Amino acid sequence: MKLLILGATGPTGRHLVDLAQRSGDSVTALVRNPATLGDLTEKVTPVTGDATSHRDIAAAAAGHDAIASALGRGNSVRADGLFTRASAAVTGAANEVGVSRLVWLSSFGVGETFGWSSTPQKVIYRTLLRSIYADKEIADDRIRSSGLDWTVVYPTRLTHGPAQGTYSVGDRLPMKGNPTISRADVAAFMHRAVHGSEWIHRSPVITD
Numbered sequence: 056m057k058l059l060i061l062g063a064t065g066p067t068g069r070h071l072v073d074l075a076q077r078s079g080d081s082v083t084a085l086v087r088n089p090a091t092l093g094d095l096t097e098k099v100t101p102v103t104g105d106a107t108s109h110r111d112i113a114a115a116a117a118g119h120d121a122i123a124s125a126l127g128r129g130n131s132v133r134a135d136g137l138f139t140r141a142s143a144a145v146t147g148a149a150n151e152v153g154v155s156r157l158v159w160l161s162s163f164g165v166g167e168t169f170g171w172s173s174t175p176q177k178v179i180y181r182t183l184l185r186s187i188y189a190d191k192e193i194a195d196d197r198i199r200s201s202g203l204d205w206t207v208v209y210p211t212r213l214t215h216g217p218a219q220g221t222y223s224v225g226d227r228l229p230m231k232g233n234p235t236i237s238r239a240d241v242a243a244f245m246h247r248a249v250h251g252s253e254w255i256h257r258s259p260v261i262t263d
């Protein structure tokens with residue numbers, strides 16, 4: 056598969072690049088600064104660009120089978136419109152260049168999933184993550200109405216732990232406390248999803 060990865064230099068994106076490359080995918084990474092790829096440089100075709108630019112995404116995505124996004128704001132608690140702007144660019148460009156498959160990383164607690172969250176989760180989502188989550192909600196809704204073969208993934212709190220392969224995934228999962236999942240497991244699920252049809256037009260929740 057020819058796969059375009061957004062957010063390839065982030066901690067989840069790095070796992071995704073690694074998995075995709077090892078499974079035989081031909082990986083293109085849209086990055087703002089190719090120097091930040093480090094040891095991933097030889098595993099991808101780097102394309103310099105910004106994920107909020109329709110033009111940059113269209114140029115990078117042309118000829119690919121799918122797009123996977125692990126975009127994020129790093130340690131910032133301010134969205135700065137990243138997800139709304141990137142979702143507009145990605146859905147517009149994907150439709151323009153004929154790439155129908157999109158796997159998009161969101162966060163558990165965004166949109167409808169807020170209603171299913173536990174009390175400790177709700178406290179964090181309403182305060183610290185308020186800006187990010189409001190921006191993500193608009194982005195996720197845009198993706199679901201894009202006409203693409205989308206999957207929007209809702210992980211609980213991310214860790215840097217190793218892949219366990221024992222996570223739970225479903226359209227709706229009961230929550231207690233503030234559960235976690237490793238970025239390595241999330242990347243493995245995203246890779247599985249992008250290669251199959253099971254999760255098309257679905258919004259899976261994923262947690263340990």
Ligand SMILES: NC(=O)c1ccc[n+]([C@@H]2O[C@H](COP(=O)([O-])OP(=O)(O)OC[C@H]3O[C@@H](n4cnc5c(N)ncnc54)[C@H](OP(=O)(O)O)[C@@H]3O)[C@@H](O)[C@H]2O)c1
Binds near residue numbers: 065
């Ligand atoms: N932390 C948690 O507990 C948690 C829980 C659930 C979901 N999530 C979500 O999971 C996702 C991934 O999080 P993460 O911590 O693995 O990654 P992250 O540190 O947020 O990674 C951000 C990635 O996005 C890229 N990026 C940001 N703005 C960009 C732009 N305008 N154009 C191109 N690339 C851009 C960064 O590239 P540069 O190298 O250029 O900066 C980097 O590769 C995020 O959406 C996050 O909200 C996080």
